[in-house]
Amino acid sequence: AQKVTQAQTEISVVEKEDVTLDCVYETRDTTYYLFWYKQPPSGELVFLIRRNSFDEQNEISGRYSWNFQKSTSSFNFTITASQVVDSAVYFCALSENNQGGKLIFGQGTELSVKP
Amino acid sequence: GAVVSQHPSRVICKSGTSVKIECRSLDFQATTMFWYRQFPKKSLMLMATSNEGSKATYEQGVEKDKFLINHASLTLSTLTVTSAHPEDSSFYICSATQGGVSTDTQYFGPGTRLTVL
Numbered sequence: 539a540q541k542v543t544q545a546q547t548e549i550s551v552v553e554k555e556d557v558t559l560d561c562v563y564e565t566r567d568t569t570y571y572l573f574w575y576k577q578p579p580s581g582e583l584v585f586l587i588r589r590n591s592f593d594e595q596n597e598i599s600g601r602y603s604w605n606f607q608k609s610t611s612s613f614n615f616t617i618t619a620s621q622v623v624d625s626a627v628y629f630c631a632l633s634e635n636n637q638g639g640k641l642i643f644g645q646g647t648e649l650s651v652k653p
Numbered sequence: 654g655a656v657v658s659q660h661p662s663r664v665i666c667k668s669g670t671s672v673k674i675e676c677r678s679l680d681f682q683a684t685t686m687f688w689y690r691q692f693p694k695k696s697l698m699l700m701a702t703s704n705e706g707s708k709a710t711y712e713q714g715v716e717k718d719k720f721l722i723n724h725a726s727l728t729l730s731t732l733t734v735t736s737a738h739p740e741d742s743s744f745y746i747c748s749a750t751q752g753g754v755s756t757d758t759q760y761f762g763p764g765t766r767l768t769v770l
Contacts, residue, residue, distance in 0.1 A: 573758070581744060583697075583761035585655075629696065638710075639685055639750060641759060643696045 540565045542632050544644035551620055552652050559615045559647045561630030567591075569635035572606065572613045577646070578626040589613065620651045656680050657749050659762035666737055667770055674732045674765045676747030682727035683749035687759060688720075691744045703730045737769040 541564040551557045563572065574586040587597060589606050597604045601618045617624055630644040656679040666672050676686055685704055689697040701722050703709045709722035719741075721733040730749075734741055744766050748759035 575761070580763065581746075581766075582763040583746065583748075585758055585760060588758045638702060639687070639757070639759070640699060640702065641687070641697075641748075645696050 540567075540632055540634055540637075540642050542630055542642050542644035544628075544630055544647050546647045547645065548648045548650070550650045550652065553622060554619050555651075556616060556618050557620050557649065557651075559617075559628050559630075559649065561613045561615065561644060563611050563613065563630070563632045565611075565632060565634055567634040567636060571633040571635075573631040573633070573641070574604065574613075574615050575629045575631065576626045577629060583629070586615075617649075620649075622651050622653055625649060625651045655751050655758075655760040657683075657747065657760050657762040659747055659765050661765060662763060663766045663768075665768045665770065668738050669736055671733055671735045672737055672767060674734075674745055674747075674767075676730045676732070676749070676762050678728045678749045678751075678760075681749075681751045683730075683751065684727065685750045686724060686730040687748045688722060688730075688732050689746045689748065691746060691764075693744075697746065700732075734767065737767070739769045742767055742769045 543562045570591045572589045576584045594606050603616045605614045627646045627648045629646045631641045658677045660675045688700045691697045700715045701709045701711045703722050703724040705724045705727050711717045724730040744764050746764040748761045750757040
């Protein structure tokens, strides 16, 4: 069965610290997609990244980077030099190829960046 | 690009009334739209998948007669909570996929906070 686990419920850091948000997934499908979304206090989910199961290259976008490791079924997200505006709930999600686009979300990690 | 809107953003209604929530894709055509429900401090729970011109597919445990979904055009899907009760109070979020494949990236609306008194 498919499942996404974000073991860190809450993380608190001080501005300019680096922080890594963990995501571990379970799937029996060989073709799947992984996502990260940011949900600020306003409530809207903001798309951050999509990665398919055949692309294990790590990705960097500004202060954000993602580490996809199929061997450990992990898709971790790192924020470098965190800022107060990074404070939000971050969700990792999984979509399997044969499930019609259904997203399975992790429990979310609430990140608090203090000045 | 890929902007999704929802209306209303917040609604308060009396128990027993029906409430309609609209979800629109503003700059793209959305063959597939999804409706989620989120409780405070919780993750998102998929309620149903909506394909333009066909009946919605509901997740197990979601009452289709209570949560009516209509996807009449490629840019609009509506969720109607019928005979709302306080336990229906929640944050409802829709999403839409931009491409023709349902596994494309889902772009989310800003959500609708429903409070049933």
